[in-house]
Each structure stands twice: as structure tokens, then as C-alpha cells.
Amino acid sequence: MTGTASPAGRAAPRGRIDKRQAILDAAFTVFARRGYAEACVQEIAEVAGVAKPTVYNHLSDKENLFRHAMAAAADIVMTENLAVAERLRDPGDDLDAVLEEVAYGLVQVCCGERSQSLRWLTYAQVARFPDLIEVVQGRTSVRLAEALADRLARLSLAGRLRPCDPALAAEQFLALLTAPMEARSRLGTHDIPAEEARGVARAAVDTFLRAYGAGTVS
Numbered sequence: 001m002t003g004t005a006s007p008a009g010r011a012a013p014r015g016r017i018d019k020r021q022a023i024l025d026a027a028f029t030v031f032a033r034r035g036y037a038e039a040c041v042q043e044i045a046e047v048a049g050v051a052k053p054t055v056y057n058h059l060s061d062k063e064n065l066f067r068h069a070m071a072a073a074a075d076i077v078m079t080e081n082l083a084v085a086e087r088l089r090d091p092g093d094d095l096d097a098v099l100e101e102v103a104y105g106l107v108q109v110c111c112g113e114r115s116q117s118l119r120w121l122t123y124a125q126v127a128r129f130p131d132l133i134e135v136v137q138g139r140t141s142v143r144l145a146e147a148l149a150d151r152l153a154r155l156s157l158a159g160r161l162r163p164c165d166p167a168l169a170a171e172q173f174l175a176l177l178t179a180p181m182e183a184r185s186r187l188g189t190h191d192i193p194a195e196e197a198r199g200v201a202r203a204a205v206d207t208f209l210r211a212y213g214a215g216t217v218s
Helices: 014-034 041-048 052-059 062-089 095-111 113-125 132-139 141-157 166-184 194-212
Strands: none
Touching: 014 041, 014 052, 014 062, 014 113, 041 052, 041 062, 052 062, 062 095, 062 113, 062 132, 062 141, 095 113, 095 166, 095 194, 113 132, 132 141, 141 166, 166 194
């Protein structure tokens, strides 16, 4: 596939797709820097390297631009998280080490600039855009939880984890990571040293395996 379908049924030119993505990337950067109210389309156009009318041609108005920029950023975060979770598909012999690697990878994504900006903008604009939490979570935490549940179910069936409800196990695994990180970073406003983040990941895996490791009693 070389492009998305246009309203007339033709494939959209590659350049148009790339320009739209550049606008969305620039918009998210400016919204994260200024906040929704203070961001202006002119600055977004300048960061994207396009004329201001081009922004409107692609995304009609500031509100629509914000919604699409947030969705696009959430999709990038989702892709990063799913790439980390994929490591559980074939963990090899040392499940403990791979779980810690996955946990630390997820923490790194969570602490990344894009993820933090996404959370901040979602919290800040939920009154203006009440569906924003559902849109962002549906593309990030919900998809990640589903992917983890699938991997944990496979591990349980293979006898690497005890029999369990994989959706619940995935939810609890993520809670062991996100709750401490949100508290320690003060909702993403403070940086967490790598070694401290690694410690959170290690503790989360230790607690998780005490509950779900093979041989534990449900």
C-alpha cells in the first residue's frame, strides 16, 4: 500500500501524507510547549515548514488539529509500548530477566517526553475535550494491556506462570509500574534517575512473580 484512499477513491500522494504527518508532529510539539489555549496555528505551520493555509487545508481548524495531533502521538506511544511487550512472545529460559527488561522498557516509554506531554495535555484539556481520555487511553494503556494479557496467557498455558486471568494479571503488572512512577515523578513533572526507574521495574517484577509465578497458589 502506497497511500491512503482519497475521497475520489484514488491513492493520496506520498508527499501529501508526509506533509500531514509533519503538521501533526509540529502541532503536538507546539501544544506540548504552549498548552492548547496559547498555541497558535501560525507557529505550528512554521515548525512544520509549511504555509499557514496548508495547515487548514489538511485539518480545517485548531480543535480538529489538536484532536488529530493527540491521536497521532498516542499511536506512536502505543507502537513503542507494543514493541517492548513483544519481547515476551519468546522469553527464552530466563523469564525473570525478560520480565524485568520489559518492565524497564515500559517505564522508559512512560517517562519519555512524548508520553509525559500526552498525559499532561490530556489532563489539562479533559474539560474542553471530554472524550480525550477515552481516545488516548484506547490507543495507549488499553492496547498495551490487551497485548500483555495475550503474552501472559501464553506463558500461563506453557506453565511459565500459574493459571490466572491474563487480563487481570496484565492490569496488575502495569499498576505495579505506573503507580510508583506517577508518584515519584509527581505526575510526570520530575525526572526519575535511570537506576531508580530500574529499581521500580525490578520491584514490580518481584511482586508480580510472587503472585503469578509458576508454583504459586492462586
